[in-house]
Amino acid sequence: xxxxxxxxxxxxxxxxxxxxxxxxxxxxxxxxxxxxxxxxxxxxxxxxxxxxxxxxxxxxxxxxxxxxxxxxxxxxxxxxxxxxxxxxxxxxxxxxxxxxxxxxxxxxxxxxxxxxxxxxxxxxxxxxxxxxxxxxxxxxxxxxxxxxxxxxxxxxxxxxxxxxxxxxxxxxxxxxxxxxxxxxxxxxxxxxxxxxxxxxxxxxxxxxxxxxxxxxxxxxxxxxxxxxxxxxx
Numbered sequence: 001x002x003x004x005x006x007x008x009x010x011x012x013x014x015x016x017x018x019x020x021x022x023x024x025x026x027x028x029x030x031x032x033x034x035x036x037x038x039x040x041x042x043x044x045x046x047x048x049x050x051x052x053x054x055x056x057x058x059x060x061x062x063x064x065x066x067x068x069x070x071x072x073x074x075x076x077x078x079x080x081x082x083x084x085x086x087x088x089x090x091x092x093x094x095x096x097x098x099x100x101x102x103x104x105x106x107x108x109x110x111x112x113x114x115x116x117x118x119x120x121x122x123x124x125x126x127x128x129x130x131x132x133x134x135x136x137x138x139x140x141x142x143x144x145x146x147x148x149x150x151x152x153x154x155x156x157x158x159x160x161x162x163x164x165x166x167x168x169x170x171x172x173x174x175x176x177x178x179x180x181x182x183x184x185x186x187x188x189x190x191x192x193x194x195x196x197x198x199x200x201x202x203x204x205x206x207x208x209x210x211x212x213x214x215x216x217x218x219x220x221x222x223x224x225x226x227x228x229x230x231x232x233x
Contacts, residue, residue, distance in 0.1 A: 005030045005031060007030075021075065025061075025072070029085065029098060032056070034051050034053060035051060036051050037050045039155055049095070052101025053098065055096075058076075061076075083099055085099055086099055145180065152177070152187075156170065159197055159201075160201075163198075172208075177200075
């Protein structure tokens, strides 16, 4: 990993600074968080992970930080209760969200602070679980369409490398899903709210097999006739 993150001097005055494990965990979370929105593959599904967040697991955190899993869980809960992070958990992974990442880490912001870690029910909690379409649009404006297309192509190449049966349809698949819209602001993949990469490739593979059989030899006259075929992507 490359790059850097900001640490405000107020960290010295926070409860985090005076608790070695919390400080270690907090800096680790900041360093691991994505500096820009990206897409990753999880079980054949393309997932969008926003800037200021990353996917991990309690076991991974425990191994990296050399802290027991039960302690990691308790510390994450404390950070969440104090609104420093948000968490989204599934049976397979955990999404960690730095609550005010954009406010304090993006270039152009010179001021910021880290609130004290404390168990409290007061204060205003940022809605870290909100999937705001406008946020995605803003991120897309900051990252060129060509860059986003390259990231998508990289994901497809990675998946096909792990699943060689899709190699013969990889190129047409990429060409289809990277086609830009009329205004050249988005490409076809970005118009889909849900995108299961494996299922989409399966459809392409099935359609490719149908295309290979579109000329069927007639038993009567020895000629070939074209089968009706409708592409469904």
